[in-house]
Amino acid sequence: MRRSRAGAKLGVAVFGVMIFGVIGGAVSAPVSAVELNADQKGAISTNCETIKQSIQQLTRADSKTRVYLGGAYENALTNFIVPLNLRLTKNNKPNPGLTSVQSKFAEKRQAFNTTYTKYMKQVEDLLAIDCKAEPESFYEQLQTTRASRATLQQTTLELNSLLHDHIDGVKKLRSGL
Amino acid sequence: MKWLKNDRNDEKAGEVKAGRMSFGARNLWILGAGAIVLAILTTSVSILIYHNSGDIYLDRSRPGYLPDEEEAADDRSSADSSEYKFSEMGEVNGEVLDEYIKEIEKVEEEVKSVSNPYPAGALSDKSLGIPEKK
Numbered sequence: 001m002r003r004s005r006a007g008a009k010l011g012v013a014v015f016g017v018m019i020f021g022v023i024g025g026a027v028s029a030p031v032s033a034v035e036l037n038a039d040q041k042g043a044i045s046t047n048c049e050t051i052k053q054s055i056q057q058l059t060r061a062d063s064k065t066r067v068y069l070g071g072a073y074e075n076a077l078t079n080f081i082v083p084l085n086l087r088l089t090k091n092n093k094p095n096p097g098l099t100s101v102q103s104k105f106a107e108k109r110q111a112f113n114t115t116y117t118k119y120m121k122q123v124e125d126l127l128a129i130d131c132k133a134e135p136e137s138f139y140e141q142l143q144t145t146r147a148s149r150a151t152l153q154q155t156t157l158e159l160n161s162l163l164h165d166h167i168d169g170v171k172k173l174r175s176g177l
Numbered sequence: 178m179k180w181l182k183n184d185r186n187d188e189k190a191g192e193v194k195a196g197r198m199s200f201g202a203r204n205l206w207i208l209g210a211g212a213i214v215l216a217i218l219t220t221s222v223s224i225l226i227y228h229n230s231g232d233i234y235l236d237r238s239r240p241g242y243l244p245d246e247e248e249a250a251d252d253r254s255s256a257d258s259s260e261y262k263f264s265e266m267g268e269v270n271g272e273v274l275d276e277y278i279k280e281i282e283k284v285e286e287e288v289k290s291v292s293n294p295y296p297a298g299a300l301s302d303k304s305l306g307i308p309e310k311k
Contacts, residue, residue: 086265117231153295
């Protein structure tokens with residue numbers, strides 16, 4: 001009897017702590033590091049739906065770009081870069097420069113997928129925020145999303161540069177034959 | 178008197194059926210409920226994996242991200258034309274490399290046709306109609 005009473009008390013105590021924890025978490029307002037002036041808050045609150053629609057249209061365009069560029073990078077790696085290096089190796093003419101570009105390109109291509117996924121997740125989180133009620137949180141997440149987008153842009157530029165380096169390497173190899 | 182006994186047996190069987198589910202019917206209910214619970218559980222887990230792995234963001238079959246007509250026509254035309262694939266077998270000479278360079282430069286042109294991928298301006302305050310901080 002004593003054990004069951006003690007057990008019941010413990011259960012109630014744990015349940016009470018859980019409930020308070022949930023309520024506390026729900027009630028406490030998120031601390032935002034962004035300070036907006038009245039004009040900015042008003043503009044975000046008033047044009048919330050329009051801003052979200054613009055962002056959604058942008059993500060559709062970004063998705064098309066991702067498919068287009070991703071396909072081109074995959075084609076370059078699978079149908080050109082890798083087979084060339086394999087053929088060179090089979091002909092006892094391995095080229096360390098081209099091999100190095102291949103591994104960098106493969107790594108960056110993977111980073112492109114990862115960065116794109118991260119960026120889209122940021123956009124999803126951004127669109128989930130109620131910008132009418134929380135303009136500051138929205139703006140903070142917008143800045144995070146911008147940073148992800150900048151990283152994505154940088155990755156595509158690096159991939160383009162690596163592709164160009166590979167072509168230059170092949171031209172040098174051709175001139176040496 | 179046999180008919181009276183049979184009637185009494187039938188009455189008892191009826192009482193059993195009215196008051197309590199038979200063994201087979203109960204098991205059938207448990208099986209059905211278990212199958213539904215299992216289906217809900219496995220579907221939830223697969224959706225969670227689909228979302229957390231990031232595949233949802235690469236999936237263009239979801240509403241709003243389906244390819245439009247122009248894009249679908251481009252995909253069909255590129256699928257019809259044979260995609261160049263450099264063979265990993267064979268010798269390496271000037272002729273082979275000349276053809277390789279010619280084909281890979283086409284790929285580079287495709288990539289360059291997207292002149293400014295993911296420009297920062299698209300998400301700027303100005304583009305979204307947010308006044309700048311003064």
